Amino acid sequence: MPTSELPTTEQCKNCEKTFDASFDYCPYCGQETADNLTIGVLFSNTIDNYISIDARFFRSFGTLMIKPGVLARRFVDGKRLKYLHPAQFYLFISVIFFFIFSFTIRKADNEVSEAIKKGLEQEINLDSVRVNTDSLGIAEAQKALKKNQKIIGISDKDMAELDSVMVSDPQVANLSFGFKREKLDSLITAGAPLDQKIKAMGMKEDANAFTRRFYTQMLKFYEKQGGGILQALYDTIPVAMFLLLPFFAMFLKLFYWKPATFTHHLVFSFYFFTFIFTSFSIMLLVNKVWEIPIWLEVLICFSFAIYLMLALRNFYKSSWVGAFFKAGIISFLYMLIIVPVAAIGIIMVAFMLY
Template identity: 25%
Template sequence: MNSPKTEKIDTGPANCLNCGTELKGDFCCHCGQKNKSYQVSLKQLFVDFLGDYFTFDSKFFRSMKPLLFKPGFLTNEYIAGRRIRYIPPLRLYLFISVIFFFILALNPHRAKMVKFGSDPVELSDSTAVADSSAKNGNSAFAFFNDSSKKDTTQKIEASDSTDQQKDRTVKKITDKIKTAEQNEEQVRQNIFNFLPKMFFIMLPVFALILKLLYVRRKIFYACHFIFALHFHSFTFITFGLLFIILGFLENPESPALVGIVTIINSLYLIIAMKKVYQQSLKKTITKFLLLSFNYLIVIAVSMLVFVGIAIYLLK
């Protein structure tokens, strides 16, 4: 006759797994760690991670519906102090941005999305890039060639020391361009690595523009920053869905789809500004246009800076 199986009870370790002190209760008397076995399943590890960093529970789904379909609602709720029901704005932004850049990294046409000027990055002929750029006017490298020509003209009137300094500068630029031509994929990779940082830096700039547009309203800067977090979260969702769709297409360039997503984001921003700042539709649209114009300029300048850094960091 077989004896009944006894169920093994996990009483926890005899010594603290953290500091090694002998355990006499539920908690270590030396470091305070709980007396339990930490051989957890992958499922538990995943749940703990999401719970600690992203509060991935009912709050997430409760936050997504108003974020997607009620522009400005989450911002108003947070400012009004009704915060416990929803994920905090910064956590929401970080979570969605991680998903967005993950989707972007998996897109098979990612390389074609990085452009200099109006054409994709094509750095095939190191000796012809600068000249063709100046003639066609469609490359971000065109200004290097113009600068070289201006420097050549100025050499006649400049001193020898100035000429040498300019020659060294032009040579450094030329060397970096040639390096970029030989490391096309690395340039793209550097740019994609910088994108999350760039967008995070853009958030306070976006909020600052809002602060200047509504300077008479005496609204705290933090409120504008919360608005920026929610709007950019929505933007990441819409463009994330766009990149998923483009990933299944043979031609990743679809002006129609990009135009639709841009219109959706523009309408969302107008409605959100109207709901949060409580001004007339005419004033809201005017400030939307001013915000968009200034923000696009900042984005363009930032992209040029980060592209320059991406090329400069090449070895």
């Protein structure tokens, strides 16, 4: 009698279980049996899994831009295969925004760094000269800040207060590092240990870890002459913006306690911030070819509140009056409490990681 051919088996390289060699995929874990890990496969899988630029993107993008709150409502209601996941959509758009914004911030960083460098390079030998040189450095820094005021995000009111303080407060006007720069410069030139240099800057022997870190960062700032300080601030913003999302969802929860769970509020927040990032990305691109007037930029920013009102009405099925007042209160409280605290935190973290 003819003997039948024994079936051949293959071992999965992922889960290490055996299966019929004729299978194209492992029946246990789903990994492809062919080991064809090429560069094309590697990056195509990455794009497919995390970016997914397909019909879902364009369907989600159109709904997000022209139908406030509808995309979040449909996702919460279970229509999820037709649209991009809210976190995925947010990450994709935020990457595009910060990529475009990086070209703008780079120019501003160079100008601010150059202004700081000029102030620090002034030779200080006499107290009378100290006032003039330090004032010159401050003036250069103020000039650079005013030139890049929109990019950095300083309001006209804050800029006016900064100018008045610089003029009226003699301690600020005579701003200096408060230590003997000649001694520190000699230690830096001689390659002295870190402890000697930060002690020369005024750090006490019994300083705690935070104070020691602060003096270390001040030394780095002095040695680099302020170079890259704005870039360090920029690098901190994406993470901070992502962490601010739950706070926005918390405000929504306060005003819409019963209609939705906190997860639903997060979905709404992801899509709303995605809309904001998309709008700013378009504004940055338009600014490359045509400078948008200030009044139009203010009008566009004001339209975010209108978008929020429409989104609240469509997502939470709120009345027009309720959506109007809640959108205004949420925006006001968020800008009054969360954004200033976050800005201070971003500046501190950026400086400590500089």
